């Protein structure tokens with residue numbers, strides 16, 4: 001693979017490029033709606049094609065995202081996606097060449113972070129990405145699991161839900177007000193991404209051919225005092241056997257601004273007639289839902305990595321978040337793929353902000369850039385990585401102090417893939 005084979009895509013080449021991308025994922029063509037959405041969100045200046053003659057052999061792009069980080073800043077993050085190599089051209093270094101070019105471009109653009117959702121987690125560690133956010137997926141047996149009544153969220157005698165009124169709405173027609181609510185939630189959790197134009201359509205994308213027997217997407221709004229306090233998007237998948245109905249509710253999104261609206265939405269989803277299961281995920285690993293259900297064991301929970309993160313500029317990345325406790329630590333960072341990050345950095349910060357600069361002082365903790373990516377959003381602890389032998393403490397006490405500072409009270413969460 002020579003660098004001359006790799007270049008930025010021209011808009012008129014998109015169809016050819018996209019065919020290779022689809023082929024890399026098995027060759028099942030996407031619906032017209034989905035294809036149109038991905039084209040609309042493509043930033044051609046950030047889209048790479050690896051050419052073998054007039055054939056596209058490799059695809060990759062990045063979106064100019066802003067990622068919510070601990071402390072509430074929205075930090076420039078390249079959202080890497082659409083990575084694929086034609087089945088005829090694998091294991092000859094095309095992915096490696098694309099990752100090289102892309103990370104150089106991201107650095108030149110001054111974006112401190114790169115993030116992605118990996119098709120397989122083994123692929124990206126070599127390029128410095130580590131799993132920074134995890135999510136819960138589950139299927140609750142709603143014949144056995146009920147939702148606890150918490151004060152202020154209980155069903156009132158007149159059938160209302162703690163002052164919250166539920167109303168079905170057309171997902172498209174309610175999109176703008178749901179997006180406004182999502183935007184208010186953005187900085188409440190690290191790992192969430194500010195939606196760029198067109199991305200809101202991902203939430204209501206509902207190609208008829210991909211429903212797998214489920215209803216069209218529904219949207220239920222939770223309102224209180226005439227104000228939108230939450231929404232859920234879901235579909236119902238009916239099913240029957242000789243003993244009766246056993247349909248499932250397939251939940252796509254639940255967002256709410258307060259516990260009453262949140263509980264009311266889940267209570268509604270758990271109570272839909274003719275269903276006995278609620279499928280959900282990705283949900284935050286510390287989702288309050290865990291504390292509303294009567295029987296967690298019957299929620300079929302599984303945890304999975306979702307957002308993988310790579311610090312592209314270690315100094316800028318570490319200075320962009322805040323820290324739960326005051327920290328002053330010298331980190332020795334290893335980074336073979338982006339050697340500009342390698343070496344010693346002094347991080348000094350607290351709840352108000354941070355500075356991270358090069359230093360000649362002795363290292364206190366030694367870790368790779370991938371480990372830094374894993375702990376960056378507060379979803380994985382330095383101590384856990386040290387327990388796995390992936391972080392080394394050179395000065396006694398440094399690990400415990402840095403661990404407390406990097407931790408974050410709210411688990412990071414990526415609400416949807418990209």
Ligand SMILES: CC(=O)SCCNC(=O)CCNC(=O)[C@H](O)C(C)(C)COP(=O)(O)OP(=O)(O)OC[C@H]1O[C@@H](n2cnc3c(N)ncnc32)[C@H](O)[C@@H]1OP(=O)(O)O
Nearest residue numbers: 024081082083084085090091092093094095096116119122
């Ligand atoms: C962010 C996203 O878009 S995720 C989507 C990723 N794409 C896919 O999963 C689609 C199907 N797969 C593919 O298109 C390709 O196999 C890719 C993109 C995963 C790999 O592309 P290739 O050009 O074959 O990778 P390349 O030759 O550069 O391999 C680099 C290294 O990664 C390793 N590697 C590549 N793919 C994988 C994999 N799926 N699992 C584990 N290791 C892998 C290679 O063995 C090689 O290791 P080495 O350096 O020790 O020899």
